[in-house]
Amino acid sequence: MSGEVDLSKLTTETQVVAAGRPAKQPDGALNPPIALNSTFHEGGPIGYGRYGNETWSALEDAISILEGGKSLIFSSGMAAISSVFSLLPDGAVVVAANNGYQGTTTLLQKLHESKRLEVRFVNLANTDETLSAIPGAQMLYLESPINPLLEVVDLPTVIRAGKAAGCGVAVDNTLATPLLQKPLTLGADIVIHSVTKYLSGHSDLILGSLSTTDPELYARLEQSRRFGGAIAGPFEVWIALRGIRTFAIRMQRSQENALELATRLSKDGRITKVRYPGLPTDPYNLIAKSFMKGFGAMISFDVKGTVDQVDLMCNSSRLITNATSLGGVESIWERRRRWATESKLVPENLVRFSVGIENVDDLWADIEHAFTAAKIK
Ligand SMILES: Cc1ncc(COP(=O)(O)O)c(C=O)c1O
Structure with missing residues (x-):
């Protein structure tokens, strides 16, 4: 049989297909088994189902x-995310x-509020504000683009500053x-x-x-995982690994659709603001271009209408699902402020739109239909 390829030298598009496979051997399977074991014969490196299994290892290898x-x-x-914060000592900034x-x-x-940690809440996309909050902090917790306003954080600059100040730096890379x-x-x-998503x-x-x-x-x-016990079921892990095989091609297609829809929405009088870093007019376009390889497949837009109209619009689409979550093959939108815990910095009439891989003209026709149904003019 031919030998193993060095995955680290391949492009992401190829890595998603090739990573997390069992070692090649005659009649060996191409995919890992769904490891339905709570325990293992003694003497091996795993020992117990809360500590690991072959299915987790395969997905972990792929994400690695x-x-x-x-x-x-x-x-x-x-x-x-909870596991990351659990590592910090009481009162850490x-x-x-x-x-x-x-x-x-x-x-x-x-x-x-419980004084377990001292959190300095800042506008991460404002680099000066972020940098001035770093002295004395133990952790810089970043997210970019920020969900749902889709502001882009200058990651190279703030990560460098965080490390120079001796801070631990964590980045939510979900979007x-x-x-x-x-x-x-x-x-x-x-x-x-959130592997749940893309x-x-x-x-x-x-x-x-x-x-x-x-x-x-x-x-x-x-x-922290072993003793916190927040472990994954092997079936979901196996399904996630199957999903990863098409992740690059899904993302590319969703992203193309997102750019096209954001462009059309930005020219539409029924929208007061489109937030998508891929638009040349977006305030985060230049910074995104400076270090990102694309702009993603999330769009947020503010609708010219009342909250009731925006809710009706989200409910009137027939193809796009009115639901929370993002990153699936199917397009999903929702009015974000319907959630009581959503930041008050997010406008009441903002719709967050996770653009899927459907035909872009079918999506546009559905958006038109939803606008009309909600009498948004
Ligand atoms: C950016 C981001 N991080 C983390 C999470 C949480 O992930 P999960 O729902 O898998 O717990 C979400 C969920 O929407 C998210 O959008």
């Missing part, structure tokens, strides 16, 4: 190749977004994905994914991951 670090799978993106993904922001608000940016190569210590890509599971290049940090995070 994509992000350029060593990875751990968790039961959800939030479990992975964290710099984080004042308008980031609402799950993370809500968790950080609770940790701050950009390793196809567009690799924060570990920019010097970050930890990269986080990596798995079919809105059929909840999983998270952490990746790091630091063996000591990896060991601490592994212990």
